[in-house]
């Protein structure tokens with residue numbers, strides 16, 4: 575889902591979670607904040623640089639390495 579922050583890393587991050595309020599407002603929750611206090615629960619948008627960024631579909635346990643993409647032909 576796009577939260578309207580197309581330039582934000584959070585949009586394509588494996589750590590993001592959509593939260594919808596009772597009034598229908600949508601928020602982007604950073605699940606990394608559950609285990610690491612340096613991340614905001616609801617980061618200010620757009621996020622343009624983040625060391626916790628993990629491409630959706632990649633492992634959350636490690637960094638996205640160039641060789642990972644190469645192994646899949648990217």
Ligand code: SF4
Pocket residue numbers: 583584587588589590603604605606613617621624625626627628
């Ligand atoms: S780890 Fe960074 S890029 Fe990913 S959802 Fe949290 S704040 Fe956004």
